[in-house]
Amino acid sequence: MWAVLLIPFIGLLWVPFYNFSEPSLLGFPFFYWYQFAWVPITSLLIWLVYRNRTPDQSGE
Amino acid sequence: MAGIEWVAFSVFIFFFALVTVMGFFAARWKSGPVSEHLDEWGLGGRQFGTWITWFLIGGDFYTAYTVIAVPALVYAVGAYGFFALPYTVIVYPFVFAVMPMLWKVAHKNGYVTAADVVHGTYNSRALELAVALTGMVATMPYIALQLIGMGVVIKAMGLTGEWPIIAAFIILALYTYSSGLRAPALIAFVKDIMIYIVVLVAVVVVPYRLGGYGAVFSAANDAFTAKGGATGLTLKPGQLLAYATLALGSALAAFMYPHTLTGVFASKSADTIRKNAILLPAYTLLLGLIALLGYMAYAAHLKLGSPNDAVPVLFQTLFPSWFAGFAFAAIAIGALVPAAVMSIGAANLFTRNVWKSYVDPAITHAGEAAVAKITSLVVKVGALAFILFLPTQYALDLQLLGGLWILQTFPALVFGLFTRWFRAEGLLLGWAAGIGWGTWTAWSNGMKPLASLALGGDSYTFFVGLGALILNIAVAAVVTVIVQMILPEEKGATARS
Numbered sequence: 357m358w359a360v361l362l363i364p365f366i367g368l369l370w371v372p373f374y375n376f377s378e379p380s381l382l383g384f385p386f387f388y389w390y391q392f393a394w395v396p397i398t399s400l401l402i403w404l405v406y407r408n409r410t411p412d413q414s415g416e
Numbered sequence: 417m418a419g420i421e422w423v424a425f426s427v428f429i430f431f432f433a434l435v436t437v438m439g440f441f442a443a444r445w446k447s448g449p450v451s452e453h454l455d456e457w458g459l460g461g462r463q464f465g466t467w468i469t470w471f472l473i474g475g476d477f478y479t480a481y482t483v484i485a486v487p488a489l490v491y492a493v494g495a496y497g498f499f500a501l502p503y504t505v506i507v508y509p510f511v512f513a514v515m516p517m518l519w520k521v522a523h524k525n526g527y528v529t530a531a532d533v534v535h536g537t538y539n540s541r542a543l544e545l546a547v548a549l550t551g552m553v554a555t556m557p558y559i560a561l562q563l564i565g566m567g568v569v570i571k572a573m574g575l576t577g578e579w580p581i582i583a584a585f586i587i588l589a590l591y592t593y594s595s596g597l598r599a600p601a602l603i604a605f606v607k608d609i610m611i612y613i614v615v616l617v618a619v620v621v622v623p624y625r626l627g628g629y630g631a632v633f634s635a636a637n638d639a640f641t642a643k644g645g646a647t648g649l650t651l652k653p654g655q656l657l658a659y660a661t662l663a664l665g666s667a668l669a670a671f672m673y674p675h676t677l678t679g680v681f682a683s684k685s686a687d688t689i690r691k692n693a694i695l696l697p698a699y700t701l702l703l704g705l706i707a708l709l710g711y712m713a714y715a716a717h718l719k720l721g722s723p724n725d726a727v728p729v730l731f732q733t734l735f736p737s738w739f740a741g742f743a744f745a746a747i748a749i750g751a752l753v754p755a756a757v758m759s760i761g762a763a764n765l766f767t768r769n770v771w772k773s774y775v776d777p778a779i780t781h782a783g784e785a786a787v788a789k790i791t792s793l794v795v796k797v798g799a800l801a802f803i804l805f806l807p808t809q810y811a812l813d814l815q816l817l818g819g820l821w822i823l824q825t826f827p828a829l830v831f832g833l834f835t836r837w838f839r840a841e842g843l844l845l846g847w848a849a850g851i852g853w854g855t856w857t858a859w860s861n862g863m864k865p866l867a868s869l870a871l872g873g874d875s876y877t878f879f880v881g882l883g884a885l886i887l888n889i890a891v892a893a894v895v896t897v898i899v900q901m902i903l904p905e906e907k908g909a910t911a912r913s
Contacts, residue, residue: 358513361509362509364505364506368660371657372656375656377650383623383628388498391502394502395701398505398506398509399695402509402512
């Protein structure tokens with residue numbers, strides 16, 4: 357499950373994935389809206405890992 | 417600019433006065449004996465829950481200088497300046513995985529600083545001092561930059577001379593002295609809500625006035641096409657590796673700084689930090705939108721003396737005076753929160769890892785708080801003198817080197833959480849090698865954070881700090897192997913359950 361945390365690193369650090377303008381969305385070139393999209397996706401992925409931790413790892 | 421903008425200035429003064437009162441009042445908030453114990457003055461009593469921590473770390477990591485400098489860089493070079501967005505996304509999986517572990521170690525042993533953790537793990541005074549000095553030296557120019565950010569908006573309101581900054585900083589120094597971390601934690605609420613309002617209004621109203629986001633991007637594209645060089649709405653082929661390494665290196669460095677770690681150690685529980693790793697990316701959306709203000713400056717056809725003026729001039733041109741004043745107050749207050757937390761973080765390091773370790777090992781808890789309070793004043797006066805007497809460029813260059821330096825404390829602070837294999841000698845030499853090579857390389861490239869490596873006819877340009885970190889880890893590993901051959905019986909890090 358913890359490997360999920362690596363997904364944003366792959367999505368954002370492999371720049372050839374997104375270094376172009378089309379398709380644009382609401383006027384935003386792909387380069388921009390793709391990176392913006394990773395913000396909620398990353399929150400969601402971290403939340404998934406948080407939800408699925410084994411109880412002994414939680415805590416004070 | 418002719419004279420003072422009175423409407424903007426009045427709104428500005430109102431909010432500045434409000435946070436000043438809050439700053440002094442904060443000593444009694446979530447009450448604790450502020451001067452009795454460094455945990456109280458320097459960590460706010462280690463009791464901040466999810467929301468306070470969210471505002472505090474958000475207010476202290478996304479600084480006023482960011483609001484000025486990120487749009488300025490995006491205005492100047494385009495896509496390359498946008499690395500702040502991937503940087504502030506990938507930092508959170510890292511925070512989620514590592515910072516709760518660090519918090520547990522600090523909480524269990526009563527540690528206040530990164531250097532405390534390193535000393536506790538490796539029992540090495542030399543490594544502790546290296547980490548402490550790096551933190552203090554990297555923080556000073558960072559505080560100076562907050563002053564520069566504040567200076568830009570004060571100048572935009574038509575105020576001249578040095579006195580407004582001096583006055584603002586004396587007020588800040590006094591309430592930090594009396595309230596400690598509680599002051600920026602309380603002020604952060606006001607600051608962040610103001611910044612959210614300003615940015616949300618700006619990213620809706622400005623494109624509406626300028627013909628939509630399509631028009632904003634297209635105006636910027638035309639400007640970059642005319643300008644030429646390594647600018648544009650997407651990255652040039654030679655910039656890809658630099659973009660990715662800057663994002664990764666900055667993300668790994670971000671929570672090595674004393675001000676961010678102070679926010680982590682001040683939280684109530686490990687779970688508080690985990691929840692914040694999920695919630696803090698909201699600020700990253702904000703930062704990405706702030707970055708786009710740089711393109712809006714093109715769409716609004718602004719004439720700028722310097723890229724740093726992009727944001728203030730944009731607000732003055734497109735908004736009524738009172739809202740510009742509100743925005744400027746948000747930015748100036750946005751400088752106070754990180755400046756306060758940074759000076760507290762640096763003061764904690766000095767108190768715990770220099771004063772207590774070398775001057776007065778038998779110091780009481782109240783004595784620690786007293787030393788830290790005075791140190792925070794000295795740190796702020798030092799940062800102010802820096803801005804008043806040295807060229808601004810020095811602060812920018814040193815802050816850049818500071819990012820490179822603080823990243824070199826990563827192995828000493830983080831590796832010990834996962835493995836006890838590394839030896840203090842190795843980590844110390846690795847730190848020295850990373851700092852030495854990185855500083856020399858940045859210096860010889862004219863203070864640029866990038867280095868180039870030629871491999872098989874191709875040239876690769878990357879972030880110096882990350883290269884220095886790799887060298888650092890390699891040296892630490894080699895020296896650890898050698899030391900283990902000479903002194904096999906000792907364990908690297910001390911045992912910990």
